[in-house]
Every structure is written in structure tokens, then in C-alpha cells.
Amino acid sequence: MFSLNNYSGLVFCLLYFVLICLLRAEPLAKVSQGLVQGTILKSRNGRNISGFIGIPYGQPPIRKLRFSSPLPAKKWDGIHLANKDGIMCPQPIEGTVIGNEDCLVLNVFTTRMKFNISTTESANLDYYGPLYLMDQDIVLVTINYRLGLLGFLSTGDSVAPGNFGLKDQVLALKWVQKNIQVFGGDKNRVTLFGESAGGASVTYHALSNSSRGLFHQYIIHSGNALVPWGYRDRSLFKKDVNYIARHIRCPTNKSQDLIDCFRKTDFHKLVNLTTYNVLDFPEILWIPTNEVESEDSFLTDSPQNLINKNKIRDYPFISGTVFDEGLYVTCPFYANSTSQTKLNVLGRCVNGTSNRFFKPEDLSNFNKAIQSYYFNGSVSSMNEVKLLKMFTKFAGDSQFIFPNWILLEKMAKIAKSPIYSYLFDYHGQTSYAEIDYDIKNNIGVNHADELLYIFSGVYSPLASRNDNYIIDLMVDLWTSFAINGKPSSEHLAIIDLWEPYQRSKSFLQIGNISNNTDPSVTLRQDYFTDRMNFWKENFPLLKL
Structure with a gap:
């Protein structure tokens, strides 16, 4: 800040400011809340990227806004600096709560803004960096939203109906509709893309009336x-809400009193009581739910019922x-564990999964069928x-693969828009098994490994010829779908090899099923056929 006593000083400071701006050539944009100043990045192949990192789209969800629907970010005076990464919503990581509640921000990356380049900077984009995708002519937006208890707590009534994280996403999508043209984007050509919980979120937007008109096609990975x-x-x-209340001495008789108490509690205490262990994966507590009917509700019925009633929007999509x-689930056991630990956790995993597929009185039938099919009737x-091999198959089939397949089967019967399916089975120089557990040997292609070839970051130091080919291929396919609704790539022998699933139940096999270090790509039809038939016949999720 400057304290100026005369106009000559003011002119000097203004001229100095202009010179600095011209020297650094940082991109500037005017959005609905005010001016934002970004930074300049270089794509993998050397394109200049305007990066706007940490633009607020929602007001901080604190005090009365905690456990409430988000409100749009307020206007600001002057220039908001949007050039540094590091804002995260609160979450427990290895026993420590990281992040801050003032986290409703998004990032925009574009090559469509004109500016004079004289120098470049780099932002600390550790996880989902844009440097691969921005080699293509797209505008990329990534968002933060509330997670865990802070994003998905529900009192089962109108006091705190839940789904706050999904409502954050809706607000971000509305921001995109209002502002994306400033960055060279087309508000009428928005593709949603998410992996794991993000993939589940994307599907919810295809089901919710709250998201109608805010996007036009979607990509869902592993969820x-x-x-x-x-x-x-x-x-x-x-x-589970009462469990939290008892530990922080909040009243439980009335929802309003309980939530008022939760709003006064330091968020670290709340999040610390919801520590998540990957081995409890089937029993995650703070997730989307059906809300009571209101003007503000995001979801009022189960996704299973809505999909069975053909309420999912008929948009083009990719799923795999x-x-x-x-x-x-099983990586920890490959890293270090005893047989008895494996047996105990396997039991927890089977029981936790069965609780989501069946009513309590039917659980024994589920357990018997699983033991017989995957473990020859006797785990011990x-x-x-x-x-470990069969444990991995069971966990993958029940948590990811069968839900993916059954949705594809349903949509193949009712969708007029093209839908595309893939199976990723390429293992490159690194994987999340090595990153998270220091497992050096190739034990398979882990959950989220495909993201290493779509997003840049410190966790993807890829350099081999095969790795680079898969990056080129994935970026081509995903961005061509975003641009024109048809995934294609000049890196394939047949550019339009990937055909819609409705045509012949075909999916794109990325990587050799017999040798996952081979980056070959084929069109196949055998998507774990025997295993999927087992689940469809014994535990149907949808009416086909």
C-alpha cells in the first residue's frame, strides 16, 4: 500500500505499476465479481497458457453458511490475484486435517487469451495440472467443493438436508455459464469430467434438475x-451425526440446536472425528443422500429409482x-500385512459391501454367494x-466395475445420444501403487492410474516413449470428445476406431490385456463377461 501526498507521486506509482505489468505480461480478465489477474504457464509441448488459479465462485461456507447451500462470491474492488495454488477444502490426511473452509474456488486454464509474452511463471499444481490437456484447443476449469462431513452431513430434515458439496458444484457450473466466454470458452459446449467420487458426482448432475442446462455431455471414470x-x-x-455431537458435547434432541452447535465448533474437531481408512471403503458415511422436497433440493430420490424410471438425461458420455x-483396497496388503489381517479385512469389506446391496435379512445370502464365486467357498x-488376486477382483467388481457396466447396459437400451466405454490397462513407469505404497513391482493397474496420463503434476514423472504415447492418445480422445462429441485420435491406426457402445457393446481397450506394459489399443467386447453376469443374476441394481 502507498500513502501519496501529491499527484507527481501518484503518477510515478501508476507508471511503475504499468511497467511491471508489461514486463511480467500476466493475463488479466474481468469476471462477474471483478478483475482477476492470473499467471502464465507452459503446456507439455510449449504452448502458452493463461492460468487463473483460485478464483472465488462461492462465499466462504463458514458460520451460518456451514451446512447450508452456497451463496455466490461477492464482488471485489481492485484486482484479485489468481496465480497461486494450494487452496484445499478441509479433509483428513494421515491423521492430520488439512485445508481451510474458505475454499470455494475454481481454476481456469485457456490458450485463447491474447497477451504479450515476456516471461513465464509456474503455479504449484501438484495433483491435477493442466499441462497435458492444454496442448489442445480447450478451456479447462477445475473446481474445489466441500468434502466429507462438511460437504455431506444430513440431519434428514430441512435444517441440514445434505448434498452441500454437490450444490457447490452447481454454483460453480452457474459461474461457468456466466463467465466462461471471457476466457474464450463456449457456455453451450460444457463437458463434465470426474473420476471416482467425481465420477459419481457427474452422474448425479445428469439426474438432478438443479443442473439442467448447465452442461451438455460428460465423462465418468471409475465411479x-x-x-x-x-x-x-x-x-x-x-x-453418525449423533456420534459426532456426543464427542463435541452438542445437543441431539433438535436438529436446529445440533447444527447451531456444529456451526460454532472448530472445523478441525469435526473433521478429526471422521478419519477415513481406505480399508473401510465400502462404508463411507458422508456421501450424497435423498433430501426432503424443497426449492433448494438437489436430489429427492435414490439414484437407483431415478435411473430405473429413465430420469437420467440423454446426453453423450464416456464411461470406463x-x-x-x-x-x-488391497494395495496395503501387497505392501505389508499378515494373513490374519487379510482375512479380517476381507470380512469387513464383504460385509460393508453387502450392506449397500441388500437389506439386513439378506446379508447371509450375499456372503455365501461371494465366498462361493470368488473364493471357492473357503477363504482360509x-x-x-x-x-489377494481374488480379493482385488471382488473389491473392484463390487465397488466400480459392475456399477459401471450395469449403467452402460441400461443406457444402451434407452439413450439416443452416443455413449462410449473404455477399459484402461496400461502400466507405465509409475503408478499409484508405487506412489502411495512404494510397491516397486508391477501388481496391476490401480484405481486412478489413468489420470497420470491426462493431468500433469509432481505425481506423474512420465518420460518413456510408451508413456508419452498414452498421454498423446488420452489427451486426443478426451479433448476431441469435449470439442465435437466424438472421441478420435490420429495416434490410432484407425482414427475413429472408438465406436458407440450401443452399436455392438464394444469398448476401447487401452493397454494390452495380456501384457499391461504394452500400450496397444484395440476395440473389444468381453468386458469381464462372466463376472458381470454373476452380479447381474445375483445382485441386480437396475431393471434392464
Whole structure:
């Protein structure tokens, strides 16, 4: 800040400011709230990117706005600096709560803004960097939204109906509709893209009236609204909300009193009581739910009912999984564990999964069928190698692969828009098994491994010829779909190899199913056929 006593000083400071701006050539944009100043990045192949990192789209969800629907960010005076990464919504990581509640921000990356380049800077985009995707002519927007208890707590009534994280996403999509043309984007050509919980979120937007008109096609990776960890009825939240209340000494008789108390509690205490262990994956507590009817509700019925009633919007979409999704659960055992630990956690995983597929009185039938099909009727008699292999298949099939397949089967019968399916089975120089657990040997293609070839970051130090080919291919396919609704790539022998799923139930196999270090790409039809038939016949999720 400057304290100026005369106009000559003011002119000097203004001239100095202009010179600095011209020297640094930082991009400037005017959005609905005011001016934002970004930074300049270089794409993987050297394109200049205007990066606007940390633009507020919602007011901080604190005090009365905690456990409430988000409100649009207020206007600001002057220039908002949008050039540094690092804002995260609160979440527990290895026993420590990281992030801050003032986190409703989004990032915009574009190559369509004109400015004079004299120098470049780099932002700290550790996880989902834009440097691969921005080699193509798209505008990329990534968003933060409330997570866990802060994003999905529900009192089962109108006091705190839940789905706040999904409502954050809706607000961000509305911001895109209002502002994206400033960055060279087309508000009538918006493609949603999410992986895992993000994939489930994307499907919810295809079901919710709140998102109508805000996007036009979508891509879902390894997760949709049918996954057993993706939905809980609002009646099931009470015991978990009361558990939190007892530990922080909040009243539980009336929802309003309880939420008023929660709003006064430091968020670290709340989040600390919801520590998540990957081995409890099927029983995630703070997730989307059905709300009571209101003008503000995002979802008022289960996704299963809505999809069965053909309420999902008929938009073009891509949906797929990786080959070894279940490694998300079993990686810790490949890293270090005893046989008894494996047996105990397997039981927890099976029971937790069954709770989401069946009513309590039917759980024994679920357990018997799973034991028979995957474990030859006896887990204890299996050797460790076989046990882990089948444990991985069970976890992957139940948590990701079957929900993906059953939605594709349903949509193939009712959708007029083209839908595309893929299976990713390429293992490159690194994987999340190595990153998260330091597992050096190739145990398979883990949950989220495909993101290493779409988003740049410190967790994707890829350099081999095969890795670079997969990056080029994935970026081509995903961005061509976003641009014109048809995934294609000049890196394929047949540019338009990937055909719609409705045509012949075909999916794009990325990586060789017999050798996952081979980056070959084929069109196939056998998507775990025997395993999918087992689930469809024994535990149907949808009416086909």
C-alpha cells in the first residue's frame, strides 16, 4: 500500500505499476465479481497458457453458511490475484486435517487469451495440472467443493438436508455459464469430467434438475451414482451425526440446536472425528443422500429409482474403469500385512459391501454367494497370492466395475445420444501403487492410474516413449470428445476406431490385456463377461 501526498507521486506509482505489468505480461480478465489477474504457464509441448488459479465462485461456507447451500462470491474492488495454488477444502490426511473452509474456488486454464509474452511463471499444481490437456484447443476449469462431513452431513430434515458439496458444484457450473466466454470458452459446449467420487458426482448432475442446462455431455471414470459407496438414505445418517455431537458435547434432541452447535465448533474437531481408512471403503458415511422436497433440493430420490424410471438425461458420455480397480483396497496388503489381517479385512469389506446391496435379512445370502464365486467357498484355505488376486477382483467388481457396466447396459437400451466405454490397462513407469505404497513391482493397474496420463503434476514423472504415447492418445480422445462429441485420435491406426457402445457393446481397450506394459489399443467386447453376469443374476441394481 502507498500513502501519496501529491499527484507527481501518484503518477510515478501508476507508471511503475504499468511497467511491471508489461514486463511480467500476466493475463488479466474481468469476471462477474471483478478483475482477476492470473499467471502464465507452459503446456507439455510449449504452448502458452493463461492460468487463473483460485478464483472465488462461492462465499466462504463458514458460520451460518456451514451446512447450508452456497451463496455466490461477492464482488471485489481492485484486482484479485489468481496465480497461486494450494487452496484445499478441509479433509483428513494421515491423521492430520488439512485445508481451510474458505475454499470455494475454481481454476481456469485457456490458450485463447491474447497477451504479450515476456516471461513465464509456474503455479504449484501438484495433483491435477493442466499441462497435458492444454496442448489442445480447450478451456479447462477445475473446481474445489466441500468434502466429507462438511460437504455431506444430513440431519434428514430441512435444517441440514445434505448434498452441500454437490450444490457447490452447481454454483460453480452457474459461474461457468456466466463467465466462461471471457476466457474464450463456449457456455453451450460444457463437458463434465470426474473420476471416482467425481465420477459419481457427474452422474448425479445428469439426474438432478438443479443442473439442467448447465452442461451438455460428460465423462465418468471409475465411479457413478450406483456405486455402493455413492449413496445413503437420509434415514441412516442420524446415528453418525449423533456420534459426532456426543464427542463435541452438542445437543441431539433438535436438529436446529445440533447444527447451531456444529456451526460454532472448530472445523478441525469435526473433521478429526471422521478419519477415513481406505480399508473401510465400502462404508463411507458422508456421501450424497435423498433430501426432503424443497426449492433448494438437489436430489429427492435414490439414484437407483431415478435411473430405473429413465430420469437420467440423454446426453453423450464416456464411461470406463481401470483393469485392477480393487487394488485401491488391497494395495496395503501387497505392501505389508499378515494373513490374519487379510482375512479380517476381507470380512469387513464383504460385509460393508453387502450392506449397500441388500437389506439386513439378506446379508447371509450375499456372503455365501461371494465366498462361493470368488473364493471357492473357503477363504482360509487359499494361498496368499490367490487370495489377494481374488480379493482385488471382488473389491473392484463390487465397488466400480459392475456399477459401471450395469449403467452402460441400461443406457444402451434407452439413450439416443452416443455413449462410449473404455477399459484402461496400461502400466507405465509409475503408478499409484508405487506412489502411495512404494510397491516397486508391477501388481496391476490401480484405481486412478489413468489420470497420470491426462493431468500433469509432481505425481506423474512420465518420460518413456510408451508413456508419452498414452498421454498423446488420452489427451486426443478426451479433448476431441469435449470439442465435437466424438472421441478420435490420429495416434490410432484407425482414427475413429472408438465406436458407440450401443452399436455392438464394444469398448476401447487401452493397454494390452495380456501384457499391461504394452500400450496397444484395440476395440473389444468381453468386458469381464462372466463376472458381470454373476452380479447381474445375483445382485441386480437396475431393471434392464
